[in-house]
Amino acid sequence: xxxxxxxxxxxxxxxxxxxxxxxxxxxxxxxxxxxxxxxxxxxxxxxxxxxxxxxxxxxxxxxxxxxxxxxxxxxxxxxxxxxxxxxxxxxxxxxxxxxxxxxxxxxxxxxxxxxxxxxxxxxxxxxxxxxxxxxxxxxxxxxxxxxxxxxxxxxxxxxxxxxxxxxxxxxxxxxxxxxxxxxxxxxxxxxxxxxxxxxxxxxxxxxxxxxxxxxxxx
Numbered sequence: 001x002x003x004x005x006x007x008x009x010x011x012x013x014x015x016x017x018x019x020x021x022x023x024x025x026x027x028x029x030x031x032x033x034x035x036x037x038x039x040x041x042x043x044x045x046x047x048x049x050x051x052x053x054x055x056x057x058x059x060x061x062x063x064x065x066x067x068x069x070x071x072x073x074x075x076x077x078x079x080x081x082x083x084x085x086x087x088x089x090x091x092x093x094x095x096x097x098x099x100x101x102x103x104x105x106x107x108x109x110x111x112x113x114x115x116x117x118x119x120x121x122x123x124x125x126x127x128x129x130x131x132x133x134x135x136x137x138x139x140x141x142x143x144x145x146x147x148x149x150x151x152x153x154x155x156x157x158x159x160x161x162x163x164x165x166x167x168x169x170x171x172x173x174x175x176x177x178x179x180x181x182x183x184x185x186x187x188x189x190x191x192x193x194x195x196x197x198x199x200x201x202x203x204x205x206x207x208x209x210x211x212x213x214x215x216x217x218x
Contacts, residue, residue, distance in 0.1 A: 001133065001180040002140040003157065004045065005150045008053075008061040009034040010172040017093045021085035021115065025057030030201050034173040039064035041175070041196040048139035050074045051132070053081045058144045061173065079128040080153075082146035086115025108162050118162045122152040129156055133184055150176060158189060173197065 009031030013020045027035065042065045052058050054076035066072060088096055100110050111117035132141065143153070151165040157178045158165075170176070174194040179187040 001136060001138060001184065003153075003178045003180070004047070004140070004142045005153055005176040005178070006038065006042075006061075006142065006144050007147050007150055007170050007172055007174055008057045008144065009038070011057050014172065019085050019088050019091050019093055019096055020057075021083060021089040022055065022081050023089050024055055027057060027060050031057075031061070031172065033200055034197060035061045035064055037196045037200070038173040038175075039068055042142070043068055045142075046140055047072075047142040049132075049136055050142045050144070051080065052076050052144035053146060053149070054078055055081055055146075058146070062144045077128065079124050079131075080143060080145045080149050083118065083121040083148040084114075084116045085112050087113040088115065106163070107166060118148070118152060118166075121148060122155060122162060125149055125152045126156050129153065138182060154178070154189075154191070158186060168192065171197070 008025070008027075010028045011020065011025040011031055012028045013023070013025055015028050015030070038061065050062075050072060052062055052074050059076070062074065066074065085096065088099070096112065099112065100107065103110050108118040111120065145153070147170040150170050151168070152162060154160065154176060155162045155165050157180070169192055171192055171194045173196070174192045176189070176191045176193065178189045181187050
């Protein structure tokens with residue numbers, strides 16, 4: 001089984017350092033360029049099945065690729081949505097960091113009001129992977145999803161801690177691949193591949209905000 005984990009393109013909210021969580025999100029001008037580059041890259045690959053978060057920013061990122069290859073069937077799933085930030089959605093990223101520090105908890109443990117923590121997110125992404133393993137044994141699968149979601153998916157697939165994966169960059173429209181054998185044991189993997197974005201604006205060039213997945217300045 002070969003899994004391709006792809007993050008959506010940059011959004012207006014990413015650029016403005018606004019917490020999106022499970023809000024729709026609107027691709028920025030850079031995000032629109034990224035999705036075109038991504039579509040070209042994905043056209044060189046073969047997928048037996050495609051799964052996507054059902055949120056607008058992932059659907060919009062996937063659109064040029066789907067059009068280019070003849071509108072293949074896509075399964076949209078709430079299980080691979082971004083982490084829910086509850087009452088903090090729509091607020092600046094600094095608000096999350098402020099409340100995180102006030103709570104005196106780790107990034108993994110902290111649950112925003114009416115939202116999820118990383119344990120909650122990992123539970124639903126673990127459930128998703130388990131649900132598709134037998135169905136797609138030996139196949140190549142594209143997953144169009146989100147930065148936090150990719151981190152918890154990788155924690156499960158690579159048998160690493162969520163804390164470890166939070167320190168890793170997941171760039172917009174980057175591709176992370178995981179190869180599993182017939183017994184679902186890890187064979188090899190690549191992380192945060194963004195070779196197709198060469199020449200586009202560097203991440204973080206637009207903002208002095210915070211990465212709410214890391215809780216540190218970007």
